[in-house]
Amino acid sequence: MSFSLIVFQGPSASGKSTLQSLLGLPRxxxxxxxxxxxxxxxxxxxxxxxxxxxxxxxxxxxxxxxxxxxxxxxxxxxxxxxxxxxxxMPMSTVMEAQGAAAIKSMFPEQTLLVGVSVSKEECGRRLMERGTAAEEVERRMADFEREIEELSQCDLIIRNSDEHLEKASSIVELLRKGLLN
Structure with a gap:
């Protein structure tokens, strides 16, 4: 199987864009x-x-x-x-669950959905550390449970907590190598 599109999805501040960047594919x-x-x-x-x-x-x-x-x-x-x-040429993107599901249904063999998971507390802390206003943090975190549940549609789920950053990076590196070989 050859994937053309890697789609990252997950809650706000889970690290989707960071992992996408580590993947090193054009976005x-x-x-x-x-x-x-x-x-x-x-x-x-x-x-x-x-x-x-x-x-x-x-x-x-x-x-x-x-x-x-x-x-x-x-x-x-x-x-x-x-x-x-x-x-x-493989490329990557970050999407909401509905868009990711739509792409997967249209192009099931060419699309790899990668879910990014982290605890609610850690997402909230990351948003606060970015300087996000408290009411915006609350708004984003209101959908956390739903966004975690939606990861069940993913082909691969990466736990991207602070204590697992090295593992998450290694998984993305292995994925990159597999895509480019």
Whole structure:
């Protein structure tokens, strides 16, 4: 089996993006309605578009998933995933469970879902250490149990607690080597 797309999912502050970065694969360029930050380039960091355009793309079936965060939309286009599957070069992304499930159902043999698990207390602590406002931490942690339950759809679950960071990194390194050989 040859995977073209590695999808990381898990609760806020579980370490999804960190493990994705350690994997070292090119990442899927997703879409957002927020304005570019200084230094960000359209098509490299994100595809930047208006809320209305992203809503229309979603209604038209051109987006696999779309989520709102801090008043902005974020999503993944179906065409970008098709291009990855057809291109053969493995890539990675971070997604919510619904989007990950949709991709897995469309491309079951080419998609590897990697769940990232950590305790609720550790996620809360990590968010606080990032300087996240208390009410935002509370909002993000409200979905923790559901997000942990949704990991049951994953092909692989990596425990990414502080005490298991070395193991988590080693698993990602083995995955990377397997994908690139």
């Amino acid at each position: 899927v360029v997703t879409w957002t309605s927020r304005r570019p930050r200084p230094g960000e380039v359209n098509g490299r960091d994100y595809h930047f578009a208006s809320r209305e355009r992203l809503e229309e793309m979603f209604r038209s079936g051109l987006m696999i998933e779309i989520n709102e965060y801090k008043g902005n939309y974020y999503g993944t286009s179906l065409q970008s995933i098709r291009d990855i599957i057809e291109g053969g």
